[in-house]
Amino acid sequence: MTGLLPEGFHDRLPPAADAAARLEARVLGHARLYGYEQVDPPLAEFADELATRLKAGGVRDAVRFIDPVSQRTLAIRPDLTAQVGRIAATRMGHHPRPVRLCYAGQVLRLSGSELDPQRAMRQIGCELIGLDSVAAATEIVQVAIESLHAAGLNGLALDFTLPDLVDTLAAGHLDPATLEVLRDRLDAKDAAGVAAIDRRYLPLIEAAGPFDGAMAKLRSIDAGNALASRLEGLSQIAASLDGKVALTLDPTERHGFEYQSWLGFSLFAQGLRSEIGRGGTYTVVHGKGREEPAVGFSLYADPVLDAGLGTAERTRLFLPHGTPVAVGAALRQRGWVTVAALEAGDTPQAQLCTHVLQDGEPIPLS
Structure with missing residues (x-):
């Protein structure tokens, strides 16, 4: 057989390729109604430059090669968010803040996983750079939900997390090494492991599930009001959705949220077991230790299209x-x-x- 592709790569044929283009156009089209303007960064750039902006894992997940022109190492992007941050920090550094940018393009990972063997994927997203306030996060969440609805997806669910929750509660109480172990055990829902470190953190495992119930448990845990501003902000974001999606909260979930700050969220669609998108607040690196707050989301078109969602009837x-x-x-x-x-x-x-x-x-x- 000829035309075989490497593991983790695939062709998208008609009508699926048409559906992919339609999904992308509808998501970005709705984002433009909110003032998000599209940028189109290159597929590869200098690996050392990309590494400074990919906080979670650097370029470990990037395919690298030597540029025959510059003789420097280049990396093919494993994620578009870092490149959008670079554009905002450099080429658009003079732009009034916040700057609203959207994008779509292929990303390439060095390797897949057993659950997700794909290495080449289509990423679509929006970034609001210059603010990570409740108002900014509310806008990003609304754009994500509404753009998916505009693309024809229904039965959406949103799972919130608070990436710096444990750090906030443990400030001044645990040394860095113990704190890292505690984070891992909470993320794994390992009650025995958490109890062995400090039983006071056990209620955090139970504070996960439907949004209202989980928030009530978190408020009862936060006796010292260390989380009051975060919880109030989260409540405002949830209220703005007004029942458009099912809401859950897993306050200690960190997998995939290693570089987010006070807020993270995952997007799910009915009929799919894996997430179709992810977002939250983070910081854009400007160099020389200066960082800028930001909030955004990324969608992955492949699981949506592979499940037959977001497609339209073929009419010719x-x-x-x-x-x-x-x-x-x-x-x-x-x-x-x-x-x-x-x-x-x-x-x-x-x-x-x-x-x-x-x-x-x-x-x-x-």
Whole structure:
């Protein structure tokens, strides 16, 4: 067999490729209504520069190679967020804050996992750079949910997390090494392991589940009001969604949120076991120790499309051989996708058409 691809790579054929383009266009189109303007960074850049902006794992997950021109190491992006941050910090450093940017493009990981073997993926997202306030986070969450609805996805669920929760509660009480172990055990929901360090953190494991119940448990734990501002902000974000999605809270979840600050969230769609997107607050590195607050989200189109979500019915109108050009043009202006017969023996079935032009009108094929 010829045309084999490396492990973790795949072709996307019609109509799936059309569905991918439509999903991307609808998500970015809705983001533009909120003032997000698109940027398009290059597929690869200098590895050392990319590493300074990829806080979680650096370039360990990036495919690297030597540039024959500069003789320096280049890295193919494993994530687009870092590149958008670079653009905001350098080329658009003079732009009034906050700056709203959106993007879409391929990313490449060095290796996949057993649960997710794909290495090449399509990433779509928005970043609001210059603020990480409750108002900024509320806007980003709303754009994420509304853009998915605009793309035809329903049955959405949002799972919040508070990435710096444990650090905030443990400030001044635990040394860094013990704190890191505690984070890992809370993330793994290891009650025995948490109890062995400090039983006071055990209620955090129970404070996970449907949003209202989990928030009530967190408020009862926060006797010293160390989390009061975070919890109030989270409540405001949840209230702004007004029942548009199902809400849950897992306050100690850190997997995939290693570089987020006070807020993180994962997006899920009905019928899919894995998440379809992720977002939260973070900081953009400007160099020389200076950082800038930001908030954003990223969506991964592949799991959505592989599950058949966000797709539209395939509609193609067959134009019999000899149909006047003006007739086809008029039908396309009406929104029809037309496929003209180029030979007398061509058929609508051969061209995968759903309709045929008869007596000047589209007729569905039985």
